[in-house]
Amino acid sequence: MPQTIVLEWMPKLKPIAFSPPDIREEDIDAVADVLRSGWITTGPRTREFEIELAQLSGTSDCVAMASATAAMAAALRVLGVGPGDEVIVPAYTYTASASVVHHVGARAVLVDTPGPTPHLTAEQVVGAITSRTKAVIAVDLAGIPAPYRPIFEAVEARRSDFRPAGEAQEALGRIAVVADAAHSVGAIGPDGQPVGSLADFTCYSFHAVKNLATAEGGAITWRRAEDMGFESDDLYRTVRRDSLHGQTKDALSKSKGGSWDYDILDLAQKANMTDVQAALGVSQLGRLSDMLHRRRDMLRRYAEMFASTDLRLMDHFSEGVSSAHLAMAFLPEPNQERRDGIILRLADRGVATNVHYKPLTLMTAYRNLGWSPVSTPHAVAAFEREITLPLHTLLTDEDIDRVGLMLLEEMSRS
Ligand SMILES: Cc1ncc(COP(=O)(O)O)c(C=O)c1O
Structure with a gap:
């Protein structure tokens, strides 16, 4: 029959x-420990999660954030992308890959997929580059890393007509490549390099339906900061500050006796990860x-x-x-x-x-x-x-x- x-x-x-999320007793215990600890927002668990994520990504550091959306917007801000700029994004993706471009005041240029495989290709990137292009956001669709090597070759080939707007773009000297790695934490590229090391900036999502779920959450990591014209420690501090009101101290540092004073350096967003979420993240990373x-x-x-x-x-x-x-x-x-x-x-x-x-x-x-x-x-x-x-x-x-x-x-x- x-x-x-x-x-x-x-x-x-x-x-x-x-x-559905795969939540085990060990995850529940890890969250309960944080709830009992006396500190529940960004703190030691978040830092532990960041360090472990950077290790997994083969990168020097990482900032845990509220979402991949917030992480991609942070990448664009750090790169100085703003009004008058264009960012190339595949049309075959979730809105967050493109809406973040508009969140920073730039314009997303939506490109078609090549045919049966809905991944962005270098040919499409080349076809969409104009003098206003400042970044490409490639999507690791379904968990498969996008073809970063050819995309880098394409943007390298256009170095001579790149028009930087601002210091960060000038230091990089070419169109930036940002990975929307919402689907691909833990994946490895064709050359054996982990996702996280493949693009200039890589943005993860830990939303409830993702492979590693912290209910809501995301993170941003970057390949060697010095190769992109940034100081490594500065980049961590800048991105962290961008997720915390542009404030010079986080809440934990301010809460230590006598340490209340702080400054606000930028009119930034509030998109930090909490220790409650990070505890889930650390537990699942295991x-x-x-x-x-x-x-x-x-x-x-x-x-x-x-x-x-x-x-x-x-x-x-x-x-x-x-x-x-x-x-x-x-x-x-x-x-x-x-x-x-x-x-x-x-x-x-x-x-x-x-x-x-x-x-x-x-x-x-x-x-x-x-x-x-x-x-x-x-x-x-x-x-x-x-x-x-x-x-x-x-x-x-x-x-x-x-x-x-x-x-x-x-x-x-x-
Ligand atoms: C391809 C892609 N990019 C970005 C996002 C946004 O992730 P988050 O909800 O963490 O901002 C998603 C979420 O589903 C996604 O599928």
């Missing part, structure tokens, strides 16, 4: 959530490597099931080591109605799926800025084919099989 019919007759099975292994195993299992079908799973295994954040699957043809029907029928059968991404050129806020889906036809076609399958460390192999079989069943029905 074909497997499709077997599933139909199975008793009602437990629902499969899309991406098992990140195991969690990523498990995620990759599950992706392989999906890949084996789909190998002889016309469903194409995004390739996580040809280059480098992916953090296996998202199981993005593509139907053979762009057909939004069919895709949405499959999603609804899977939901009826207890399986939650998702879509990554509805291109920014389809979103109202970006259309109001003059963008049109017509300018990103490949991104729109990829979106119309895409279904993201559940992938998290609470799933069993049997759950993966069930999702895969149900998906193939629903595809054969529509």
Whole structure:
């Protein structure tokens, strides 16, 4: 009897959530310790998390923040990107990759994806560079590092027509490369370098659905500060201050007897990470490597099931080591109605799926800025084919099989 019919007759099975957090007793204990400690906002746990993240990233330092969004805006501010500047961003991403450009007063230039793989390529970067371009934000989609080496080659090749605005840009002397690494903490690039060391600045997200979750949270790290024209210690202090009102002392230092006095150096944002979140982060970092292994195993299992079908799973295994954040699957043809029907029928059968991404050129806020889906036809076609399958460390192999079989069943029905 074909497997499709077997599933139909199975008793009602437990629902499969899309991406619940994997919180263990050790995480709860770590958070409870902070709550009992007498200090709950930015403090020793946050610093410990920063140091461990920098080690994982192969970088000298890191600033933990409230979100990847805040971290990317901080990178752009440190680089002196502002009004009159342009930043190249793929249209096939979450709004945060592009909205941060507008948060600092610059303009995001949305570029199409090259075709079946929705990663930004160097060719697209080159095609979008103008005399106003100050940075590229590449996205490590699904946990696969973006092609940084060719992107660096592309921006190096345009060094001579780079027009710096301000000291930071002058010191760098070329278009900056920022990694939106919201999906890719723990991943490794094709040359064996960890994510964190691949771009000038790298921004992580620890949002509740991410591989490493602190409920909300993010971090920013950077490759050798001196190579970018910054003093290493200065860069840490500048970015930290940018997340704390531009204040010269954090709350912990100010709370020490007699140390109340401080200055405000910039009109900065408030986007620091708390020790409560950092405790969750440190605790989860301890098992990140195991969690990523498990995620990759599950992706392989999906890949084996789909190998002889016309469903194409995004390739996580040809280059480098992916953090296996998202199981993005593509139907053979762009057909939004069919895709949405499959999603609804899977939901009826207890399986939650998702879509990554509805291109920014389809979103109202970006259309109001003059963008049109017509300018990103490949991104729109990829979106119309895409279904993201559940992938998290609470799933069993049997759950993966069930999702895969149900998906193939629903595809054969529509
Ligand atoms: C690609 C991408 N970039 C940025 C973000 C924003 O992360 P955060 O919520 O930590 O600001 C997300 C969040 O989902 C994302 O998927």
